Structures are given as structure tokens and as C-alpha cells.
Amino acid sequence: MSCRKAEKLIQRSLDGRLDRRGRDRLASHLAVCPACRKVEAEYRSMLRLLKDGPAAEPLPRFWERLEPRLREETELVPLLFWERWSLKAIPVFLALVILLGGFLFFAPRTRELSQSAVLLMENRDPLSETQALFETDRPETRTMMLLFASREETSPARRPMP
Amino acid sequence: MEEKQLVRLAQGGSPAAFEELVAKYQPKVFSMALSFTRNREAADDLAQEIFLKAYLALPRFHGKSEFGTWLYRISMNHVKDFLRKKGRAKEVSLDDVGEAAFSDREQAERAEMERETEARRTLVQRLVQSLPEKYRVIVTLRDIQGLAYEDISRILRLSPGTVDSRLHRARRMLRLKLEPYLVGEGGAHELPQG
Numbered sequence: 001m002s003c004r005k006a007e008k009l010i011q012r013s014l015d016g017r018l019d020r021r022g023r024d025r026l027a028s029h030l031a032v033c034p035a036c037r038k039v040e041a042e043y044r045s046m047l048r049l050l051k052d053g054p055a056a057e058p059l060p061r062f063w064e065r066l067e068p069r070l071r072e073e074t075e076l077v078p079l080l081f082w083e084r085w086s087l088k089a090i091p092v093f094l095a096l097v098i099l100l101g102g103f104l105f106f107a108p109r110t111r112e113l114s115q116s117a118v119l120l121m122e123n124r125d126p127l128s129e130t131q132a133l134f135e136t137d138r139p140e141t142r143t144m145m146l147l148f149a150s151r152e153e154t155s156p157a158r159r160p161m162p
Numbered sequence: 163m164e165e166k167q168l169v170r171l172a173q174g175g176s177p178a179a180f181e182e183l184v185a186k187y188q189p190k191v192f193s194m195a196l197s198f199t200r201n202r203e204a205a206d207d208l209a210q211e212i213f214l215k216a217y218l219a220l221p222r223f224h225g226k227s228e229f230g231t232w233l234y235r236i237s238m239n240h241v242k243d244f245l246r247k248k249g250r251a252k253e254v255s256l257d258d259v260g261e262a263a264f265s266d267r268e269q270a271e272r273a274e275m276e277r278e279t280e281a282r283r284t285l286v287q288r289l290v291q292s293l294p295e296k297y298r299v300i301v302t303l304r305d306i307q308g309l310a311y312e313d314i315s316r317i318l319r320l321s322p323g324t325v326d327s328r329l330h331r332a333r334r335m336l337r338l339k340l341e342p343y344l345v346g347e348g349g350a351h352e353l354p355q356g
Contacts, residue, residue, distance in 0.1 A: 011329075043333065066214070069210065070180070071215070073218060
């Protein structure tokens with residue numbers, strides 16, 4: 001058996017995890033290998049020192065100190081829950097706003113548009129168009145005005161006095 | 163009352179049930195924290211935080227593992243976080259760890275031997291702290307805390323084979339560091355003199 005293999009068996013032996021056959025093999029090796037005997041002694045000493053590590057009593061009134069903290073944390077839990085989710089909700093909210101904005105901007109318009117709005121959408125000058133409309137109306141308006149004026153001249157009594 | 167029942171009651175919001183669980187596991191949790199911090203106050207603080215964490219995480223405990231294993235896992239993660247934040251175990255004072263007072267002159271020799279043993283023990287623990295984290299954790303759980311291989315495997319979520327090989331490497335590293343101080347300690351197979 002190699003010394004490396006023996007070292008593994010030494011550790012298992014000190015852990016109490018070595019079967020009878022393994023123990024016999026290890027014992028045979030240790031009987032003829034002083035280096036491995038030294039290693040075994042070192043492991044034994046090291047594990048003893050580790051096991052006898054610092055032992056100290058816990059500080060007193062552990063539960064009495066813990067309980068108010070538990071109560072405080074439990075009261076904070078709903079708030080913490082909200083804080084955690086509100087942080088996650090911000091990007092979700094922003095995404096929703098962008099989506100809604102995009103929908104409103106690009107969605108087809110179904111309502112009836114006014115004449116000036118139609119002109120605006122057609123990218124024409126609404127003022128000049130309106131002026132043109134008035135211009136087309138003007139001869140008729142003039143004719144009507146003349147007609148009313150002539151009728152008023154024939155019946156002066158109905159004309160209001162200044 | 164059975165542990166599972168206590169856990170269920172604690173999950174339902176019973177402080178008395180959780181108090182019983184704390185009373186049962188506090189020594190183990192404290193002892194584990196002390197193994198890593200080597201400072202009584204720091205270990206106590208850690209134990210408080212661990213139980214606080216466990217209490218808040220109770221609704222997420224579904225009983226797939228033992229409560230003790232689950233609590234140990236929380237403890238390990240918390241201790242690891244603490245050590246990382248602390249910049250690798252600066253809590254190395256053993257001043258507050260109880261030491262027997264040897265005032266009697268007749269006991270002076272015994273006291274001297276005890277001090278030597280304590281010095282060696284301190285050295286071993288300092289060297290444990292100097293190991294890489296994964297080795298330090300496994301040595302602490304097995305050789306300081308004395309946990310079974312199966313429990314370590316469950317707590318660290320490692321296969322038994324990995325636990326075995328990692329522990330072997332950790333102990334080997336530690337022995338090589340300690341070699342100058344351990345020579346002459348003797349052992350079961352030490353050759354008889356002469």
C-alpha cells in the first residue's frame with residue numbers, strides 16, 4: 001500500500017469508518033512505515049485539539065432578547081413586502097405607460113373630424129381655406145343684402161328710426 | 163411535543179412553539195457560530211440573527227428535510243456571509259472564552275500545561291480560519307462540531323463522496339501547516355523507544 005493511500009485510511013480509521021479488512025491493511029502498513037506512523041500521530045493530535053475547541057456558554061436571556069426582535073420584524077414584514085414589490089412595480093408601471101402611450105399614438109382614429117381638423121390632417125392651411133369659403137359665399141350674400149335693402153326702401157315705416 | 167408539530171405551530175404564528183425550537187437548537191447554533199467567529203459576543207449576535215432569519219423563512223419551510231438540517235443550512239449561509247463581510251475572520255480573540263483560574267501554587271504546573279494546550283488549540287483554530295472557505299467549513303462541521311457525514315452532506319448539499327474527499331484535503335492541508343507544532347505528540351502507533 002502506498003503512503004498516500006495509507007493517509008486516507010488513517011483518516012477513515014480516526015473517524016471510525018474503516019472496516020476490519022481496511023484496519024488490518026493499515027496496521028500492516030504502519031508496522032513497517034515510520035513516516036505514516038508519524039502522520040497518524042499528527043492527525044490524532046490535531047483532531048483532539050480541534051474537538052476540544054473553544055467552549056463558552058451562550059450569553060444569558062437569549063430568548064428574552066430575541067423575542068422583541070421577532071415581534072419588531074413581524075410588524076415590519078408587510079411594509080418590507082410592499083417595499084420589495086413597489087421597487088419591482090416601478091419598471092412594470094413605466095412599461096405599461098409606454099405601451100399605453102404607444103397604443104394611443106398609433107391606434108386608428110375612429111371619431112369624426114371637424115372640417116378644420118381634416119384640413120389640418122391634410123396638411124393644408126386652414127385659414128386660407130376658410131377665407132376661400134367666405135369668398136365663395138360673398139356674391140350670394142351681397143345679392144341677399146341688396147334684395148333686403150331694396151325692400152326696406154319701399155316700406156320706410158318699418159325702418160327703425162335712428 | 164414532537165418537533166414537526168412544534169414547527170407547524172410556529173409556522174402558524176405561535177411564539178411559544180418557536181421558543182421551544184430556539185431552546186432546543188440554540189446551543190448548537192451558538193456553538194457553530196463560535197467555531198467560526200471565536201468570539202462569544204459575535205457568536206451570540208450571529209445566533210440571534212440566524213433565528214430571526216429562520217423565523218421569517220418559516221413559511222417557506224415545507225418539511226422536505228429535518229428542521230435541524232434546514233436551520234443548520236441557514237446558519238452556515240449566514241455565518242459565511244458574516245465572514246465575507248468581516249474580511250475573513252478577524253474575530254480571533256479568545257479572551258472572553260472561559261478559562262479556569264489557577265491561583266493555587268500547587269496547581270501551577272497543571273496550569274502551565276493547560277496554558278500550553280490552550281496555546282496549541284488557539285493555533286489550530288487560527289490555522290483553520292486561514293484555510294480556504296470550503297475547507298474551513300467542512301473541517302468546522304466535522305472535526306469541531308462533530309456532525310455526521312450524512313448531515314454535512316445534507317447541509318452543504320454535497321454528495322457523500324465530495325464530503326469525504328474535501329474533508330480529506332482539508333485535514334491534509336491543516337496537518338501540513340501544523341506539522342512543526344505536532345511532532346513528538348505521540349500516537350497509537352508510535353515506535354517504542356529503545
